[in-house]
Amino acid sequence: MSDLAIIGGTGLTRLSGLEITRREVVHTPYGEPSGPVTHGRLLGHAVAFIPRHGSTHNIPPHRVNYRANLWALRHIGLTHVVAVAAVGGVTPAMEPCRVAIPDQVIDYTWARAHTFFEEDLEHVTHIDFTEPYCAELRARLIQAGASAGLDVIDKATYGATQGPRLESAAEIDRLERDGCDVVGMTGMPEAALARELGLCYASCAVVANWAPGRGDGTVITMDEISANLVSGMEKVKRLLEALVTSR
Template sequence: MEKLAIIGGTGLTSINTLEITQREVMHTPYGEPSGPLTHGKMCGREVVFLARHGTGHTIPPHMVNYRANLWALKELGVEKILAVAAVGGIREDMPPGKIVIPDQIIDYTYGRDHTLFESDLTHVTHIDFTEPYCNEMRGLIIEACQSSGIDFTDNGTYGATQGPRLETAAEIDKMERDGCHLVGMTGMPEASIAREFELCYATCAVVANWAAGRSEGPITMEEIDRHLSSGMERVAAILHHLTPYCYPT
């Protein structure tokens, strides 16, 4: 049976509808994951949940141990991963509150442990990353969005920046010229490491704010929290419909 994992980002450190059965502390060859792995059931199906930034939301994006997180999920037999992420909207059609299922990504991060293939190799390994998200998982998320009746966009390019600071208006202008629709801080190397582990991984992005220079005044945490609160309610509805789709009869 295929096992589903949910990686929760900012605004999603727990899932109220998850019937928790146990929490498991794991140790990996890459160090410690962000926190305990939470096992439970949703809609009668087995689900594993991991808070990307830790249960207390204390781990900044550039300090997340992406390799350890994904190794732990792989070790538990996870095959499919839904990664929830809070992002900023760059294009006019990506306003705060929007749910987006991106299909492409551009990596602007640096200095992160971004691959499994760097030492004790028998040969140099290159992975195909033409389509960075698993099309099967994207299709399941899109189907769940449609079933829940939630307004969403089924494509877009996620620009992954280093953080933890937010971007300048000029940086966002450059990202838009590069073709980015969204900006976030955790999309890479999470997506590429998932591919190296041969995990079926896709992202559900919640637009929490306009990106820098796309609205009047500075970006505030009050604005972000307000949009995340309503956005995560929609994510919960998506999860309710998604879980059965990930476990075909």
């Protein structure tokens, strides 16, 4: 897939195994992206990569320039985007280190630049967001997971919260009542903006910790999250390698 871009989230500020060929600085009408687009080859296949939170992981979720990141990827000719994200597990199946390919999203974020359709419009524009993720790319990710021998969860509802704080236990109870399986801070407006640009976009969610009030109910620490992401991101690497080598 020479038209594939990967957006790296927490735990994936650089793509292990990527043979870098060049870095491309892209200026956009919406400000600067999180960093240059890194072009390279993964197992001999062309891939582009951008770290959502910056190369030093210093951009918090509510300050990510989602519009600039996605506009930059499309501007340079990329059409398929795999968005890797660390999430918290809400429902019992979503235990730490599991990988899920969400099929639905609920947006709890606020005050983020969430659309391209607001200035100098010839007419009001609405997008169909019934199925928020690209079915073609979701299917390929699920198949890649199977090919890599991973027990990937093929359906999940992603609850996108504002951050940067983690949620309260009561908020997680609400999210579960609403039907959320995982919770993260970057799933929106990224998915909707990708749809507005006509990108084939899918999410690869790595469970980094039990959500507040889940699991054994202990306090969540960054050490715990980091340790789980080491294992989880190794699975993501295997999945991505299987994806780029699939036909």
